[in-house]
Amino acid sequence: MAASILNTTVVLRLPLSASRQWVWLISGLTVLVALVGLISCWLNSDIAAPLRPGLDFTGGTQIQLERDCGESCLDLKSIAVSNPVQSLTLPSEDDEPVPNLRSARVQLLDGGESLVLRVPTLTAAQGQALIAAVEPIAGPFVSGGQSVDTIGPSLGRQLLRSTLISLVVALSGIALYISFRYDGRYAFLALVALAHDVIIVSGVFAWLGLLIQLEVDSLFAVALLTIAGYSVNDTVVVFDRIRERARAEAGLGLSTQVDQAVSATLTRTLYTSGTTLLPLLALIFFGGATLYWFAIALALGVVVGSWSSIALAPSVLTLWEPRAEA
Amino acid sequence: MARYQGWFAFVLALAIAAGMFLVRTPLQLGLDLRGGSQLTVQVQPAGDINVVGDREMEAVKAVLDRRVNGLGVAESTLQTVGTDQLVLQLPGEQDPTAAARVLGDTALLEFRAQREGTEAKFRSLRQLQSQARAILQLRKDQRRRGETPDELNLDDLKDVQESLGLNTEGGSDDEPLQTLLDQADDELLTLLEPAALTGQQLLTAGRQPLQNNPNSWEVTLNFNAEGAEAFADLTQSIAGSDRLLAITLDNTLISAASVGPQFKSAGISGGAATISGNFDAQTARELEVKLRGGSLPLPVEVVEVRTIGPTLGAENIRRSLMAALSGLALVGVFMTVAYRLPGAVAVVALSLYALFNLSVYALIPVTLTLPGIAGFILSIGMAVDANVLIFERIKDELRRGNTLIRSIDTGFSEAFSSILDGHLTTLISCAALFFLGTGLVKGFAATLGIGVLLSLFTALTCTRVLLRFLMGYAGLRQPTYFIAQGQRPSTTA
Numbered sequence: 001m002a003a004s005i006l007n008t009t010v011v012l013r014l015p016l017s018a019s020r021q022w023v024w025l026i027s028g029l030t031v032l033v034a035l036v037g038l039i040s041c042w043l044n045s046d047i048a049a050p051l052r053p054g055l056d057f058t059g060g061t062q063i064q065l066e067r068d069c070g071e072s073c074l075d076l077k078s079i080a081v082s083n084p085v086q087s088l089t090l091p092s093e094d095d096e097p098v099p100n101l102r103s104a105r106v107q108l109l110d111g112g113e114s115l116v117l118r119v120p121t122l123t124a125a126q127g128q129a130l131i132a133a134v135e136p137i138a139g140p141f142v143s144g145g146q147s148v149d150t151i152g153p154s155l156g157r158q159l160l161r162s163t164l165i166s167l168v169v170a171l172s173g174i175a176l177y178i179s180f181r182y183d184g185r186y187a188f189l190a191l192v193a194l195a196h197d198v199i200i201v202s203g204v205f206a207w208l209g210l211l212i213q214l215e216v217d218s219l220f221a222v223a224l225l226t227i228a229g230y231s232v233n234d235t236v237v238v239f240d241r242i243r244e245r246a247r248a249e250a251g252l253g254l255s256t257q258v259d260q261a262v263s264a265t266l267t268r269t270l271y272t273s274g275t276t277l278l279p280l281l282a283l284i285f286f287g288g289a290t291l292y293w294f295a296i297a298l299a300l301g302v303v304v305g306s307w308s309s310i311a312l313a314p315s316v317l318t319l320w321e322p323r324a325e326a
Numbered sequence: 327m328a329r330y331q332g333w334f335a336f337v338l339a340l341a342i343a344a345g346m347f348l349v350r351t352p353l354q355l356g357l358d359l360r361g362g363s364q365l366t367v368q369v370q371p372a373g374d375i376n377v378v379g380d381r382e383m384e385a386v387k388a389v390l391d392r393r394v395n396g397l398g399v400a401e402s403t404l405q406t407v408g409t410d411q412l413v414l415q416l417p418g419e420q421d422p423t424a425a426a427r428v429l430g431d432t433a434l435l436e437f438r439a440q441r442e443g444t445e446a447k448f449r450s451l452r453q454l455q456s457q458a459r460a461i462l463q464l465r466k467d468q469r470r471r472g473e474t475p476d477e478l479n480l481d482d483l484k485d486v487q488e489s490l491g492l493n494t495e496g497g498s499d500d501e502p503l504q505t506l507l508d509q510a511d512d513e514l515l516t517l518l519e520p521a522a523l524t525g526q527q528l529l530t531a532g533r534q535p536l537q538n539n540p541n542s543w544e545v546t547l548n549f550n551a552e553g554a555e556a557f558a559d560l561t562q563s564i565a566g567s568d569r570l571l572a573i574t575l576d577n578t579l580i581s582a583a584s585v586g587p588q589f590k591s592a593g594i595s596g597g598a599a600t601i602s603g604n605f606d607a608q609t610a611r612e613l614e615v616k617l618r619g620g621s622l623p624l625p626v627e628v629v630e631v632r633t634i635g636p637t638l639g640a641e642n643i644r645r646s647l648m649a650a651l652s653g654l655a656l657v658g659v660f661m662t663v664a665y666r667l668p669g670a671v672a673v674v675a676l677s678l679y680a681l682f683n684l685s686v687y688a689l690i691p692v693t694l695t696l697p698g699i700a701g702f703i704l705s706i707g708m709a710v711d712a713n714v715l716i717f718e719r720i721k722d723e724l725r726r727g728n729t730l731i732r733s734i735d736t737g738f739s740e741a742f743s744s745i746l747d748g749h750l751t752t753l754i755s756c757a758a759l760f761f762l763g764t765g766l767v768k769g770f771a772a773t774l775g776i777g778v779l780l781s782l783f784t785a786l787t788c789t790r791v792l793l794r795f796l797m798g799y800a801g802l803r804q805p806t807y808f809i810a811q812g813q814r815p816s817t818t819a
Contacts, residue, residue, distance in 0.1 A: 066635075091469070124423040124631055144361065144420075144635040152629030155366065158408075162764050170758035174751050181747060222697055222759075222770050226704060229755040233708070233748040237715065240744035268711075268718045275660060275714065276707030279653025283703060286649040290358075290696055298704065 016262050017255035020315035027196060027312050034203020041206040051202060052209030054217040055149065057156040061122040063131060065115045066145030067138060075112075081138050082106040085117065088133050090126045099126065109289055121150055163221040170225065174232050182239055189316055190235050193308040197231045198224055200304050201297055219294045227301030230276070234269060234309040241265050242314065258314045266310065273306040330798065333791040341678050344685035351688040356695030356769065357415055358634055363422035365414045366407070366630035367429055375624065378410040385623045387412060393428050396615030408764065411629075422631050424612065430628050432576050433616035435525035438518040439560055440569040440582075448517050448570065452582070455510045458503050514579050518572050522560040524621075527553025529597075531617040533610040536602065543610035544602035545617070554597025561585045562593030573601050575613070653703060654680070657710055665717045667807035668793060672713040675789040679709050682780050687773070697770040705777020708752060712785035715741040720808065727815040730803055738790055745785060752778050 016023070038050040047053075055062045069076075085104045099120040107116040115138050122130065127148045135141065171191065178187040201224065208214040241261035249257060280302065283295035357364050369378045369386050383406055394402050394414060403415045416425060440448060532546040549557055564571060566587030573581040581601045585594065605613065654676070661669035661676075683702060687694060720737030728736065756778065759771035796802050805814055 091466075124421065124426050124633075127631075127633075128421065128423070142635075145641075147634035148631065149633075150631040152368075152627070154368070155629045159764060162408075162762055163767065166758045166762035166767070169762060170755035173754040173758060177747075177751060177754060218767065219697060219700075222700075222767050225755060225759055225767075226770075226774070229752045230704075232751045232755075233711070236747040236751055237744040240747060264722075265718075268714050271660075271664065271714045271718075272707070272711040275657050275710040276704070278656040278660070279649065279703045279706055282649040282653035282656070283700070286652060287645050291700055294697075294700060 016259050016311065016315055017318050020318060023311040023315045027308070031196060031199055031203075034200045034206070037203040037206035037210065038199075041209055044210065047209065051206050051216045051220075052214065053156075054215030054220075055118065055151055055156075056218040057160055057216075059121060059151050059154070059156045061119050061127060061148065061150045063117040063119070063127060063149075064147045065117075065131065065134070065138070066142040067113055067115055068140045068142045068145075069112070076108065076138055078106045078108050081115065081117075081134060084137060085119075085130070085134065088130070090122070090129055101130075114289070121152065124148075124150075159218055159221075163218070163225075167225060167228070170228065174228075178232075178236065178239075182243060185317070185320060186239050189313045190232050190239070192316065193235050193305075193313040194228050194231045196308050196312060197227055197301055197304045201227055201301050204300060205297065214293065219291070220297060223294050223297035223301065226298060227305060230301060231305040231308060234272070234305050235313050237268065238262060238265050238309050238314055242317070254320065255318045258318050262310060262314050269306055269310050273302050276302050330791055330794040333787070334795040337678070337788055337791050341681060344681050348681070348685045348688055351691075353684065353688050354691050354693045356693045356698065357417060357632070358696045359694060360417060360640075361420075361635050362415065362417040362633070363419040363425065364416070364630070364632045365422055365425060365429060365628055367412050367414070367626045368629045369410045369412070370625045370627055372624050378624065382624055383410065383412075386626065389620050389622050390414070390429060390626075391619075393615050393619035394425075396618055397425060397428060412626075420633060420635065422633055424608075426628050426631060428612055428615055430626060431616055432622045432625050433525065433619065434576050434621040435528070435617060436521035436574045437523040437557065437560060438521050438572045438574060439564050440572060441517055441519055442569065444517040445568045448514065448582075451510050451514050451517075455507060455514075458506050458510070462503050462507075511578055514572075515574070515577060518574070523549070523553055523556045525617055526620070527556065528617060528620075529553070531614045533605075533614045535607070541606065542602070543605040543607055544600045545605065545610055545613050547599045547601065547617070549597040549599075551597070554595065557597060557599065558593035558595045560593070561589050562591075565589040565593065649703070654706065657706070661710070661713070666809070667796070667802065668713075668717050668720065668789075671792045671796065672710075672717070672789055674792060675713070675784050676706070676709060678788050679780060679784040680706070682784065683773075683777055686776050686780065690776075692772050692776070693769070694773075695769040697767070698773040701770040701773035702777060705774050705781060708749070708778055709781035709784060711748065712741075712745045712781055713789060715745055716785065716789065721813075724805060724809050725813055725815070730805055730808065731797060733808075734790075734793060734797070738786070742786070745782070749778050749782050 041047050041052065042050050067076075082104060085106060086102050088101050090098055090101065099122055101119055103120060105118040107118070108114070109116060115134070117130065117134070119130065127150070131141075131146065131148075171194070174194075175187045175191055178190050205214065205216055205220065209216070238261060241264055242258055245252075245257040245261045245264075246254075249260070252260075277299055280295050280299040283291055284299065287295060367390070369383060371378055375382060387404065387406060390412060391404055394404055397416075401417050405413050405415075407413050414425065414429065416422065419425065527549050529548040529550045531548070533543055534546060536542045536544055561571065565585040566589075568584070570582040570584055572579055573583075601613075658673040658676070661672050663669070665672065683705070686692070692698065716737050719740045720733050723733035723736050723740075724730070753775060756771045756775035759767055760775060763771060
């Protein structure tokens with residue numbers, strides 16, 4: 001294919017290199033705010049971790065009950081449930097100590113239609129006893145509409161460990177693949193873009209943990225891993241174009257090649273992010289409460305991921321340009 | 327052209343096969359979608375075994391398998407997860423209490439003779455225990471009726487307890503009593519000879535109600551030849567004496583009986599015995615199940631119990647399906663508006679994509695869970711990305727004034743390398759998640775990974791074949807079906 005034909009049709013829609021300082025400022029500030037959130041969470045004696053860990057990581061029992069109450073659902077205040085629960089004494093079982101319910105937390109979701117109880121680890125029988133004790137206050141409950149999760153504390157640590165290990169392995173694998181298909185610079189930049197995306201999304205959830213006591217569960221870990229995959233996928237396509245431009249227009253400066261590549265892939269990146277967002281928005285609006293925050297984390301990741309692959313990664317790449325040509 | 331007709335027939339046949347397969351083989355739904363209980367047990371190293379290996383896991387699983395079958399829950403599955411965990415799924419089961427009890431006990435059954443000269447102490451310990459149990463039962467009944475039990479008064483037990491050197495210091499509520507019972511248990515065990523016979527020599531176990539009291543049950547045992555001989559020897563050695571035959575389960579005395587003098591000559595032969603130790607129908611059945619399953623080679627601990635009601639599951643399915651369908655519909659509308667004819671072709675290809683995905687889930691089979699559905703929905707996004715990449719390239723080619731057919735072919739080949747890179751990087755993280763992750767992370771990685779692989783196939787094959795097949799009709803070979811008139815150089819028609 002003749003290079004001259006290619007040359008005529010590239011329309012510069014985004015003079016990225018010229019405004020790269022702005023890109024870095026925006027990304028830098030956002031990452032800073034995210035880091036402040038993560039660190040404040042860590043310093044908060046109530047949380048003492050970068051994110052507020054949920055049941056999946058801390059261990060304990062969570063009971064979710066669907067209430068059969070219609071209009072009157074709104075009348076119940078969570079304090080009306082939490083007070084009696086906290087003073088409840090559960091039956092002892094075998095020779096285990098009876099769990100103390102003083103730390104029990106009660107949450108009302110979906111306009112009072114479902115009730116979530118978080119308590120220290122209970123045995124199955126103690127869980128049933130607790131449900132029976134709550135029934136006169138918050139009942140009647142939809143029969144078959146209850147879920148009881150009990151997770152031992154060791155399991156939470158295992159989950160955290162296996163998630164971190166798989167994250168490290170996945171990232172190394174991706175870095176190796178890009179180094180092999182492109183070169184080390186691209187692999188490094190893909191990881192920078194990825195870290196940028198993951199830090200911002202985690203930061204938002206750290207702030208949510210501080211402000212509305214939102215806890216992260218294992219689904220959030222899944223979301224972060226997905227965002228990592230998506231971010232790289234998005235960035236790689238832009239890199240693929242830059243490489244193609246570099247081959248076709250070897251004479252042009254790196255900045256120009258990057259600008260052309262970003263302009264050429266702009267429609268694609270926006271369309272793809274848009275079409276990925278559509279099912280996620282559908283999940284947010286129509287999906288159950290279980291997947292609500294999961295979908296929000298993913299949607300946020302898609303938006304941030306598009307930004308980092310359109311703007312951040314290519315603009316950092318132009319730093320490698322020899323000064324004379326700039 | 328004939329080449330594309332052949333391919334078209336192939337894709338069509340594949341779609342029909344997938345559809346028929348899907349109708350015949352229902353999808354497996356996870357417990358979060360249809361309701362049920364899931365228990366995770368962790369095998370603990372004990373004794374000489376510091377690390378739980380494959381052989382130990384197999385032995386533990388075999389025992390638990392037999393116990394689970396004894397529970398009689400339809401479709402229950404027991405799977406090894408990671409290196410030292412087993413996950414039991416009980417579809418439809420809403421009360422995992424019994425299952426947790428049956429799984430968690432080691433069930434080490436031992437028959438031990440009482441040591442000589444310990445009769446008095448043995449008797450007073452047993453008496454103390456039965457008194458303590460009676461008080462405990464009383465207090466439990468009071469609580470059940472909603473009354474507050476009286477202040478614990480242990481004065482009656484004081485004399486005998488002190489003569490035995492047990493203490494009841496500390497603790498609140500029932501704890502002193504519980505401590506007392508535990509200490510008496512430990513004390514009793516020191517009065518017994520080593521085990522002459524264990525649950526390993528059991529042939530089978532059963533249960534029956536007592537003749538004089540149908541609410542009270544006993545568990546019946548049948549030994550194998552070796553066990554029958556050992557049992558005869560054991561009973562012979564203590565027949566006619568004041569020494570008792572003790573039966574212990576997990577190092578707790580559950581029953582003690584005297585052997586009459588008539589067995590002095592040959593012991594109790596025939597290899598059968600009964601344990602009548604205060605069982606009701608439920609506890610007798612649980613002990614029978616545990617004994618039949620055999621004792622666990624290593625202790626286990628129930629570390630996770632999840633229960634979800636069936637309607638909550640149905641609600642989850644309905645909402646997630648709704649989200650998936652509305653998301654797909656929106657994507658379809660968008661693609662058709664943005665890319666015209668190829669967009670409509672992509673909608674067909676994406677429908678095939680969804681069909682292939684579901685039939686692969688049924689084929690492998692993949693148990694569909696909520697995170698699994700999320701992975702599927704996300705993979706739709708990736709599949710669309712592949713189509714967008716191709717169509718953008720085709721548009722580029724058309725803007726340069728290339729012919730339609732040539733633009734299509736170049737579009738596919740130009741887009742290939744970025745599609746491949748994007749899909750492979752996603753596949754790499756899916757593999758890491760699948761092999762290193764646990765539980766729901768695995769389910770998510772499985773559906774996303776399958777989705778990514780199939781997306782490579784549908785985007786590069788289905789979309790292309792359909793598009794080229796349609797190009798066989800002259801009426802459809804209109805550049806305006808691909809791109810707005812104004813965006814093409816006017817020199818080429």
